[in-house]
Amino acid sequence: MDTAVLIQSGLTAPILVPLIGALLAFVIRRWASPIGLLSVAALLGAVILQVPELIADGPQRLAVGGWGAPLGVDLYADGLSIAMLLMTAVVGLGISLYAAACFRGTPARGQAFWPLWLLLLTALNALFLSADIFNLYVTLEILGLSAVALTAIVGGADALVGAMRYLLVSLLGSLAYLLGVALLYHAYGTVDIALLAERIDAEPAAWAAMGLMSAGLMLKTALFPLHFWLPPAHASAAAPVSAALSALVVKGSFYLLVRFWVELFGEIAGGVATLLGLLGAAAILWGSIQALVQTRLKLLIAYSTVAQIGYLFLAFPLAVGSGIMAWSGVLYLALSHALAKAAMFLVAGNLLRFGGHDRIADLDRVVQRLPLSMAAFALAGVSIMGLPPSGGFVGKWLLLESALTQGRWGWAIVIILGGVLAATYVFKVVGYAFTQSENPHQAQPVPATMEWVAFALAVAAVLMGLIVSQPLALFEIGNPFRIRTELAAP
Amino acid sequence: MTPAVFYALTGLGLFVLGLHALIVHAHLLRKILAFNVMGSGVFLVLAGLAGRTPSGIPDPVPHAMVITGIVVAVAATALALSLMLRVAGATGSARLPDETER
Numbered sequence: 001m002d003t004a005v006l007i008q009s010g011l012t013a014p015i016l017v018p019l020i021g022a023l024l025a026f027v028i029r030r031w032a033s034p035i036g037l038l039s040v041a042a043l044l045g046a047v048i049l050q051v052p053e054l055i056a057d058g059p060q061r062l063a064v065g066g067w068g069a070p071l072g073v074d075l076y077a078d079g080l081s082i083a084m085l086l087m088t089a090v091v092g093l094g095i096s097l098y099a100a101a102c103f104r105g106t107p108a109r110g111q112a113f114w115p116l117w118l119l120l121l122t123a124l125n126a127l128f129l130s131a132d133i134f135n136l137y138v139t140l141e142i143l144g145l146s147a148v149a150l151t152a153i154v155g156g157a158d159a160l161v162g163a164m165r166y167l168l169v170s171l172l173g174s175l176a177y178l179l180g181v182a183l184l185y186h187a188y189g190t191v192d193i194a195l196l197a198e199r200i201d202a203e204p205a206a207w208a209a210m211g212l213m214s215a216g217l218m219l220k221t222a223l224f225p226l227h228f229w230l231p232p233a234h235a236s237a238a239a240p241v242s243a244a245l246s247a248l249v250v251k252g253s254f255y256l257l258v259r260f261w262v263e264l265f266g267e268i269a270g271g272v273a274t275l276l277g278l279l280g281a282a283a284i285l286w287g288s289i290q291a292l293v294q295t296r297l298k299l300l301i302a303y304s305t306v307a308q309i310g311y312l313f314l315a316f317p318l319a320v321g322s323g324i325m326a327w328s329g330v331l332y333l334a335l336s337h338a339l340a341k342a343a344m345f346l347v348a349g350n351l352l353r354f355g356g357h358d359r360i361a362d363l364d365r366v367v368q369r370l371p372l373s374m375a376a377f378a379l380a381g382v383s384i385m386g387l388p389p390s391g392g393f394v395g396k397w398l399l400l401e402s403a404l405t406q407g408r409w410g411w412a413i414v415i416i417l418g419g420v421l422a423a424t425y426v427f428k429v430v431g432y433a434f435t436q437s438e439n440p441h442q443a444q445p446v447p448a449t450m451e452w453v454a455f456a457l458a459v460a461a462v463l464m465g466l467i468v469s470q471p472l473a474l475f476e477i478g479n480p481f482r483i484r485t486e487l488a489a490p
Numbered sequence: 491m492t493p494a495v496f497y498a499l500t501g502l503g504l505f506v507l508g509l510h511a512l513i514v515h516a517h518l519l520r521k522i523l524a525f526n527v528m529g530s531g532v533f534l535v536l537a538g539l540a541g542r543t544p545s546g547i548p549d550p551v552p553h554a555m556v557i558t559g560i561v562v563a564v565a566a567t568a569l570a571l572s573l574m575l576r577v578a579g580a581t582g583s584a585r586l587p588d589e590t591e592r
Binding site: 149 | 552
């Protein structure tokens with residue numbers, strides 16, 4: 001395959017566009033911000049162009065360099081990958097617009113931000129498109145290293161210590177994953193997911209690999225009780241970085257867990273699905289309670305991420321009996337959480353810029369002074385709580401329905417209880433925003449772009465509740481969840 | 491025990507040894523070194539098991555993986571070391587705050 005074919009295939013664009021942007025932004029520092037904005041806008045265009053092609057022709061596979069499986073590096077896109085790419089590009093564009101305004105006063109920080117941010121997008125897109133488990137290891141490492149460096153760019157003891165802990169966790173997760181890859185390659189002689197799926201068997205090597213890879217990815221996804229590193233890292237980073245970490249980065253490793261579960265481990269796992277669900281349920285309760293007792297807004301939002309990640313893991317036990325409904329629900333939840341959580345962290349950044357602090361109790365009548373930001377927080381809160389109409393509602397509804405049709409009341413109670421707790425911590429913030437504080441403070445102006453971006457993302461999270469059928473149809477292209485429809489046939 | 495299995499078991503041993511050091515040592519330099527020991531363990535597993543082919547000719551693919559892994563490990567170590575220096579500069583100690591007592 002020559003270079004022309006490689007470029008003609010739209011599958012490489014989501015990886016090449018931000019990668020070239022990252023290199024240019026690194027070399028031409030003065031223009032880093034316009035280069036970054038242009039690259040992310042081009043990325044969104046490239047991903048949107050893929051959608052009609054995917055709907056018309058079904059899943060796409062590209063053997064990069066013409067080698068093909070089992071040795072070559074294959075790219076593969078189905079409805080699940082495209083949904084994740086779209087989420088990354090949309091939220092990425094919002095975060096980029098916000099960052100351009102946010103770093104205008106501190107150009108040195110902006111110049112450090114853009115190359116790393118574009119590299120992070122490159123790694124995420126490559127992760128969603130890769131079809132072999134070793135290439136995925138490389139994307140996981142690029143993702144982890146760029147995320148850690150982004151956390152550290154604000155400087156200061158909190159951010160640096162948070163970044164260091166994040167790096168240690170990320171490297172540990174990657175090494176466990178790589179050891180799993182080594183075992184799978186040795187046992188089955190390939191790293192291509194599709195070929196592995198044909199060959200994998202319930203035997204010790206596969207179980208050991210499943211344990212190592214799942215543990216590594218759970219650590220990176222911050223599933224309870226492996227979540228300890230997330231709140232300090234996400235809460236101490238700069239606002240656009242916090243938004244990117246909570247909205248996008250944790251979804252990368254979760255996506256891999258779903259893929260591996262459906263393709264490789266689901267059949268051989270036995271009771272592990274219930275264990276993952278129980279950890280998810282514990283994360284919902286623990287994360288929500290921790291969010292409630294936080295006094296700082298960014299930590300509250302970070303613990304809310306821990307809780308919402310818990311929801312994503314409820315799909316593993318529920319999918320055993322109801323298949324597509326649980327998976328679609330949890331994907332819907334992941335996409336709308338990305339929009340809503342990005343909006344929340346950006347609002348927190350606005351409040352921090354406005355008042356110079358993010359102590360919840362001292363939020364001084366910000367409703368009158370930053371009405372757009374508080375509206376964004378409330379709308380994002382609607383989606384996080386799961387109230388209709390919002391993307392969060394659709395996701396939780398599908399999960400609830402799949403629990404109830406199977407008569408599994410325990411899971412249903414956890415889903416509802418998590419929503420009630422989320423409502424409590426969202427209203428705690430909104431309540432303080434209306435009241436006059438005992439320590440009134442000097443207010444700094446907040447650029448309009450920063451307010452409008454947060455508002456637009458929050459509105460998008462609510463709109464996800466109104467356009468339900470198209471995303472659900474998109475998820476099913478290429479049957480990523482391996483729902484067997486031929487069961488009725490002999 | 492064939493040499494390949496011997497290498498693989500040694501690699502697993504290094505991995506566990508590194509994991510232990512990572513957990514018990516508080517100093518960040520020791521933690522970073524622990525990662526390098528764990529990484530070497532994984533590479534030894536890959537390289538060792540590559541010798542277990544029916545034909546007896548070692549499989550070249552794991553070697554390519556090890557080279558990629560080494561590149562990643564070098565980059566990660568460089569980032570970790572520079573971050574450690576920044577942490578030490580900002581907090582006055584190359585240990586994470588809640589682990590200083592050890």
